[in-house]
Amino acid sequence: MERQGSPNKLLEIIINTVIYLFLASWTIIVVFPMLWVIVTSFKTDKEIFLSPWQLPAQLMWDNFVRALTKANIGLYLVNSLTVILPSIFFTLLFSAMAGYVLARYEFPGNRIIFYAFMGGMLFPVMLALVPLFFLLQSMKIIDTHFGLILVYIAYSLPFTVFFLTGFFKTIPSDLIEAAIIDGANNYQLFFLIVIPLAQNGLVSMGIFNFLGMWNQYILPLVLLTSSDKYVLSQGLAFLQHQQRYQSDWSGLFAAIVIVMLPTLIVYVIFQNQIQRGLTVGALKG
Amino acid sequence: MYKHKYRVIIPFLAPAVILYLVFVIYPYARSMYNSLTSWKGVSANQPFVGLYNYVRMINDEFFWNALIHNLQYLLFLPIIIISLSLFLAFMISQRIRFSKFFRVTFFFPQVISIISIGVLWSYVYHPTIGILTSLLQAAHLEWFFQIFGFEGIPVWVGDERTVRIAIGAVVVWQAAGFYMVLFLAAMEAIPQTFYEAAIIDGANRWHQFWNITIPLLWDTMQTALVFSGLGAFDMFAITRVMVVSGSSQTRPADVLATYLYEQAFEASRFGYATAIAVSLFLLMLTLSALTMRVTRREAVEY
Structure with missing residues (x-):
């Protein structure tokens, strides 16, 4: 200037x-x-x-060796990934399927289902905790990773469906019509044409949900009770409270670093996508 | 165009709808009912007690204690977070050098889990091994805290006078980068010609900020206000990890979320806890609706 x-x-x-x-x-x-x-x-x-x-x-x-082995941070890390990776995969798959149908097909009840999903965004998870605990108990999936995965998927659906429905509405119809003329059936159409076109939206939602689940504390705290099943955030909080009885300060600091660094490094590499993925919730929420 | 469309619609919708009904809708609906029972979790029968839990809540001093703390967070956190992040965003948008670096760095706390942040900061605040106390000692700032009636440097999390300030500061530290990115994205969408025209008219940066940036960012600020306000009603993870529950009779760090968690999963008062949860939900809903209503303005189109 x-x-x-x-x-x-x-x-x-x-x-x-x-x-x-x-x-x-x-x-x-x-x-x-x-x-x-x-x-x-x-x-x-x-x-x-x-x-x-x-x-x-x-x-x-x-x-670091002590944190990973004696303090079980290694185990918690494996547990976290065991829960998060399938949760993300099925959240994206189920939301894409639902979002595609909601965006592309006219049928009675379409609007109702869409708004029912949106309504889920209004409620705080705190409100569902108690019934959720007893529901999982009666289904015999309390204190299992499987149970937590189902819950993670269910609670990630509202926003993901909402976002992907909007996304699918922007895909030009002629691409889809061309595929139908070429004789693609509905499933081929979805998996071979629509999914690849929705790649950007799926990546944003993948990042958004990954960090949400990585951050999640209250759900595992309530739904996983045995310490060998703990996920990372829960395990670290557990260590922090344990620290008052058995002092391994250096091990605890190493544990914080082990929990903190991986996401930080991934972020530095993919900063743009991650900033976009995380703020997408607020920008058009 | 679509033949046999229900053969697609039904199987495509089914997994999402079923999971959602079972794990989301059912528990919420169930909660509304549970709050009217005196359920202790062990027996199958749930004695219906009507509004008894709510009456009990109104007479429970610890409920009010927790609620007041939430309201204190609500009063201070959104305004501090939003003004700080807006300020940071505006400075970064001033075509300065290293803007990319600042933008990336300020977002760091967003990609660390809140539990790691809580543990990390509880050591920053630690009176013997932490950096904050020793930093303040090195700067000989004891006199400053003595003005406010402290004996010396406060022990932050361990002192009921400072614990909420300490936790609130961590939340500001964590959230500022997020809202900054949000504001930056909105600022970049403002056409440069607006600023160019203002510069020709002799507007300095301060004028540009107040007369162009702020009005055009109104929608984003509204979103930020609602989000950070809802955050002030949560505070569960950060409080739980930084403060040992039940460590003090006066419960200086309690918020509604931690109090209801304790009532449910430590004292097995499930009915009562659910009544608190329902109130929390209604408060959040009212807050969002009020914020949208109060801040509503004619949208500025550009």
Whole structure:
């Protein structure tokens, strides 16, 4: 931008400096606690109590080994993926199927089903917890990963169906009509034509639901009761509470890092898609 | 055009509809009924007690205690989060260097699970091993806290006067990046010509911000207000992980969600807990409706 007078230029410089100072401060506030945890996770217990600012004398990789094995973070990680991956897959599949039909077919009840799904977004999960617990108990799937998967899928449906229905409405009809003329049956049409066309929407919803499930705490807390079935967030909270009885501070810091880093790294690689995937809920919600 | 359409419609809808009915609709409907019973979970019979649970709730000081904490969060968090994130977004949008870097970095807390964040911060606040206390000590800020009646540097989570400030600060830290990205996306949709015209008219950046950016962002701000307001009514995970439940008789960190969880799954008062949950839901619904109503304006088309 060109400026004529020098007072303007000076003002411009001052404003820019203030902006950079402010942005830099927030960067430090955001990043510093994370860096501190990462550095601390390499210290010994003794060093942790000595001073929070001291760098570790040597890198204690053993902290990570203990966190993964003795503190079961490795097991919790496997449990998390065992629950989340099938949940995402079936959420996307079922929502795409439902969304496609709701977007493309006229039939009595179409609107009712669509609004029934939307209504689900109004309710807080807290309200369903108690009946959900007893429902799973009577179905004999309480404290199983299978039960949690069904619940995760069910609670991811409202928004995913809502989003994908909108998405399928934007797919041009002539592509679909051309496929019908070519003799594709309904299933070929859906899996070979429609799904590939909806790729972007599915990726957004995959990311959105993945982070939602990764973040989920209350559902596993209520529905998984044996500690060998815990998912990551639950396991970490459990460790945190256990910490009061058995002190392995360095192991706990290592556990935080193990839980924190994978999503952070994936985010740095796919930042654009992830920012879009996560904010999509608020942008057209 | 579509032959035998019900052969597609039914099997395509069935899995989603069935799962949704069984695991979402049924529990919600059931909750409404459970809140009218004094169910303890063990026996099959659920004695119907009408509105007794609600009367009990109104007379329960711990219910009010939790509700007041939610309202305090509601009063402060949305306004702080939104002004901070709006400010960050506006600065980043000023065609500055490293804008990409800031944008990516500020979003970091969003991709870490809330439980990790809670554990992480409970150590940042830790009076002996944490960085915050030692940082404030190094800056000799004891006098500042003494003004407010503290003996020295507060112990944050361990002190009932500061625990909600400590938790609230973590929520701001976590949420600011999210709303910033939301606002940035909305700002990028504003045509540059608006700003160019304003510059010709001699508007400085401050004027541009108030007279162009803010009015055109109104819809997004409304969404942000509703979202962050609903967040202030949740606070379950962060409170649960940062504060040991039942650690203090006065329950300084309780919110409705943690209180009802305790009532249900630790005290087995399922009927009563559900009544609290129903009230929580009604409060959230009222809040969203009110926010939409109060902030309604003529949409600015562009």
